Amino acid sequence: MSARELFTFRNTYFSIGVGVAAGVFALAAITGFVLLPRLQPELKYADLWDAFCSAAGLPRRSVSSGEIPKSPHRLSEAVLTPTTLARPTQESIGRGATLAQRCAICHGPTGISRADSPNLAGQYASVIYKELLDFRSGARTNAVMSPFAANLSDQDIKDLAAYYAYLPRLPAYHPQEQLPRPRVVIYGAPMRGIAPCGSCHGSLDNKAGSPWLEGQSEAYLKAQLQAFAAGQRTNDISQQMRNVARALTSQEIDQAAAYYASQPPDIIKTTD
Amino acid sequence: MLVNRKLILAHFWLAFVVFGLALCLGAWQMFVRSPLYTWISNPEWYYRSLTAHGTVMGYVFPTLVAMGFGYAITESALQQRLVGVRWAWAGFWLIVIGAIMAMVPVALGRASVLYTFYPPLIGNAFYYIGVVLVVVGSWIWVALMSINLRVWRRAHPGEPVPLAMFANVAGSYLWAWTAVGAALELLLQIIPVALGLKTTIDAGLARVFFSWTLHAIVYFWLIPTYIAYYTIVPRAIGGRLYSDTMARLSFILFLVVAMPIGIHHTFADPQVGAGFKFIHSTFTALVALPTLLTVFTICASVEIAARLRGGRGALGWIRALPWQNPIMLAVAFSFVMLGFGGAGGLINMSYQLDTTIHNTQWITGHFHLIFGGAIVIMYFAIAYDLWPHLTGRALPNLALARTQLWLWFIGMIVTTFPWHWVGILGMPRRMAYYDYSNPAIAPEALYVSLSAFGALILLISGLLFLFILARAHAQPATEAGEYRFSMPVHPVRSVPLALNSFGIWVALMIGLTVTNYGYPILMLAARQDTSVPAVYVGAQ
Numbered sequence: 001m002s003a004r005e006l007f008t009f010r011n012t013y014f015s016i017g018v019g020v021a022a023g024v025f026a027l028a029a030i031t032g033f034v035l036l037p038r039l040q041p042e043l044k045y046a047d048l049w050d051a052f053c054s055a056a057g058l059p060r061r062s063v064s065s066g067e068i069p070k071s072p073h074r075l076s077e078a079v080l081t082p083t084t085l086a087r088p089t090q091e092s093i094g095r096g097a098t099l100a101q102r103c104a105i106c107h108g109p110t111g112i113s114r115a116d117s118p119n120l121a122g123q124y125a126s127v128i129y130k131e132l133l134d135f136r137s138g139a140r141t142n143a144v145m146s147p148f149a150a151n152l153s154d155q156d157i158k159d160l161a162a163y164y165a166y167l168p169r170l171p172a173y174h175p176q177e178q179l180p181r182p183r184v185v186i187y188g189a190p191m192r193g194i195a196p197c198g199s200c201h202g203s204l205d206n207k208a209g210s211p212w213l214e215g216q217s218e219a220y221l222k223a224q225l226q227a228f229a230a231g232q233r234t235n236d237i238s239q240q241m242r243n244v245a246r247a248l249t250s251q252e253i254d255q256a257a258a259y260y261a262s263q264p265p266d267i268i269k270t271t272d
Numbered sequence: 273m274l275v276n277r278k279l280i281l282a283h284f285w286l287a288f289v290v291f292g293l294a295l296c297l298g299a300w301q302m303f304v305r306s307p308l309y310t311w312i313s314n315p316e317w318y319y320r321s322l323t324a325h326g327t328v329m330g331y332v333f334p335t336l337v338a339m340g341f342g343y344a345i346t347e348s349a350l351q352q353r354l355v356g357v358r359w360a361w362a363g364f365w366l367i368v369i370g371a372i373m374a375m376v377p378v379a380l381g382r383a384s385v386l387y388t389f390y391p392p393l394i395g396n397a398f399y400y401i402g403v404v405l406v407v408v409g410s411w412i413w414v415a416l417m418s419i420n421l422r423v424w425r426r427a428h429p430g431e432p433v434p435l436a437m438f439a440n441v442a443g444s445y446l447w448a449w450t451a452v453g454a455a456l457e458l459l460l461q462i463i464p465v466a467l468g469l470k471t472t473i474d475a476g477l478a479r480v481f482f483s484w485t486l487h488a489i490v491y492f493w494l495i496p497t498y499i500a501y502y503t504i505v506p507r508a509i510g511g512r513l514y515s516d517t518m519a520r521l522s523f524i525l526f527l528v529v530a531m532p533i534g535i536h537h538t539f540a541d542p543q544v545g546a547g548f549k550f551i552h553s554t555f556t557a558l559v560a561l562p563t564l565l566t567v568f569t570i571c572a573s574v575e576i577a578a579r580l581r582g583g584r585g586a587l588g589w590i591r592a593l594p595w596q597n598p599i600m601l602a603v604a605f606s607f608v609m610l611g612f613g614g615a616g617g618l619i620n621m622s623y624q625l626d627t628t629i630h631n632t633q634w635i636t637g638h639f640h641l642i643f644g645g646a647i648v649i650m651y652f653a654i655a656y657d658l659w660p661h662l663t664g665r666a667l668p669n670l671a672l673a674r675t676q677l678w679l680w681f682i683g684m685i686v687t688t689f690p691w692h693w694v695g696i697l698g699m700p701r702r703m704a705y706y707d708y709s710n711p712a713i714a715p716e717a718l719y720v721s722l723s724a725f726g727a728l729i730l731l732i733s734g735l736l737f738l739f740i741l742a743r744a745h746a747q748p749a750t751e752a753g754e755y756r757f758s759m760p761v762h763p764v765r766s767v768p769l770a771l772n773s774f775g776i777w778v779a780l781m782i783g784l785t786v787t788n789y790g791y792p793i794l795m796l797a798a799r800q801d802t803s804v805p806a807v808y809v810g811a812q
Contacts (some may be wrong), residue, residue, distance in 0.1 A: 006775050013770030021528065021780055024554060025787055032550030057545025057792060081471065186313050190703070191710045204314050233659075 096163025511577025632697025789791025
């Protein structure tokens with residue numbers, strides 16, 4: 001028997017094989033595409049074709065299609081690509097240093113704050129970049145900081161990010177005895193949907209756009225967590241921080257803030 | 273005739289050594305996420321280990337076993353020297369290089385993406401390229417199996433292909449086609465992103481491509497086990513195979529229906545339509561057919577052996593079976609685990625029932641029971657059966673082999689039964705840490721601990737297996753005789769062409785892939801708005 005005799009309906013194996021396969025397919029398709037959509041009255045379809053398209057996986061407009069509800073807050077518009085902040089030039093860092101003189105009053109001349117503002121020396125460039133963009137757009141607001149950011153150009157922001165990332169990380173001014181890691185930092189609280197702080201902010205891992213927190217002011221960290229929880233700070237992407245902060249107890253907020261404040265920044269695990 | 277013993281032994285040894293290493297990782301994972309340990313405090317280590325465990329156990333170990341066994345079958349069933357020995361070694365070394373290339377970034381924590389890749393997570397490009405090399409190495413084997421069969425056919429026109437070789441080639445064709453899904457995902461989607469040529473990825477399409485591979489790969493793992501059921505077990509226990517035709521039909525059915533069913537892995541994914549999910553669910557139900565045929569045929573074959581040994585009565589013959597024989601023990605254990613695992617699988621493949629256990633520990637329990645249990649225990653049996661012929665030395669101690677099989681069986685039951693149970697209780701999978709002090713999941717702590725003890729038993733059994741194989745090399749040389757496969761009750765004189773060739777069945781396999789996967793893939797590929805930014809592992 002040659003191939004021609006094999007692939008013919010005179011060959012019982014061929015006809016049964018193809019017949020059964022086609023039959024099962026047809027039966028499954030009719031059930032899945034026509035019968036089952038009809039048997040589910042809670043699914044509203046305009047007609048048979050509509051039900052068919054839905055079963056095939058064609059995206060449909062939702063029934064209540066209309067204006068997407070506008071967020072009451074401005075959302076962060078920062079976009080980072082691998083090239084945005086890659087390989088800053090010496091000129092960029094130098095311009096950043098000049099621009100940074102006006103930041104020194106709060107953030108310190110070496111990027112170490114004495115005023116419970118964040119320490120910026122050695123912070124990730126992506127973090128400085130995103131926060132400045134958010135202050136400028138109004139996604140994040142602060143009575144002191146917003147006016148400073150309002151007139152910065154894109155290049156200014158890149159230069160400042162490059163400069164602060166370039167500065168060495170120095171021990172902060174509030175050195176205490178290093179506290180042991182609290183549960184919320186290394187375990188989070190899985191049953192309440194809280195990821196460990198350390199899974200984005202260092203200690204365990206760093207995620208792009210998340211600052212390292214070691215040695216930051218305890219008062220500042222606490223204030224930010226409370227602002228996230230109260231919905232006053234809203235520039236976190238997809239509400240990641242708000243969701244976490246809302247679920248935290250005030251005791252956990254205290255512990256996390258105190259822990260990070262007590263850590264020297266030179267232990268930060270970096271991947272850069 | 274086994275001429276290229278070194279080649280076959282190299283495949284088996286590499287397979288079992290990497291299996292031993294991955295087994296250690298698995299046992300460690302079971303321990304550190306159980307309440308018996310306070311936790312490693314760093315989930316990254318857990319996922320790193322999990323990636324290595326899955327990659328080795330899923331891609332490297334079973335592929336090498338299938339390849340080594342395939343070469344052994346070619347020489348012993350066809351009674352001819354392997355054609356293309358150099359190519360076979362090239363395939364072997366490609367797998368070695370690929371495995372090392374993949375494992376280095378994993379060990380460095382640069383590719384903790386798990387063996388199922390999970391885009392948009394993107395790890396180091398070398399991890400994916402290493403996996404591709406492993407697959408390419410195995411494709412050389414596929415080609416060699418096909419070529420060797422052709423060479424034999426030319427010398428034996430019109431003769432029935434020996435069952436072992438027929439099944440072996442069916443398995444290789446299944447693998448060749450099913451690996452295409454993951455290959456497309458890696459080459460078209462993941463590797464360009466990992467190399468930095470693109471920064472977005474269509475995660476939904478990637479998952480559909482992966483499902484193409486993910487289910488049928490299980491049947492590729494399973495084929496050596498089924499070959500052992502049909503062609504080793506009846507001979508090893510002194511019986512005959514009940515039906516050669518039934519065996520051929522089973523392998524043909526696997527070839528045709530193992531492939532167009534993978535979307536049942538994406539029941540919870542929004543990018544696939546419910547209609548296609550239902551079609552895949554229906555075809556998945558059909559896969560039970562070849563397994564039921566096999567269970568029937570093997571039980572009948574085993575009964576023949578028992579009655580030849582003087583067994584009487586409706587069930588009394590079971591006592592007459594040679595329970596001292598490790599192969600008998602292995603097949604019994606394998607069937608018990610296949611039964612439980614298969615029953616669990618019926619729940620996974622049902623669109624509705626799946627929702628209760630989707631993404632829970634039930635799933636992990638299920639595939640460990642089926643693969644680690646029913647399949648791997650027959651890999652042990654294959655090794656025990658082949659070893660005297662490969663090494664020219666008898667196994668040191670059959671009692672030790674029986675102990676090893678018992679431990680594996682008990683260990684697998686103790687590991688996977690509680691694993692299924694906590695899944696029903698709702699414990700999610702793929703998590704590095706569980707807060708057992710929380711009253712909501714505290715009741716699960718006991719079962720997870722039990723499971724961890726099971727893993728310890730498995731580890732002991734696996735190391736014992738390696739010890740037995742290694743000791744065999746130091747035994748005095750003996751003549752093991754020719755390596756044979758079981759004879760059917762009715763000698764096979766002629767087989768219809770359709771059951772002696774693959775043309776119709778490969779065409780049906782590809783045809784059903786087109787009908788069941790064509791539209792979902794084309795629709796996602798054609799849309800411009802389905803890509804998401806890649807999430808790079810370890811990026812700041």
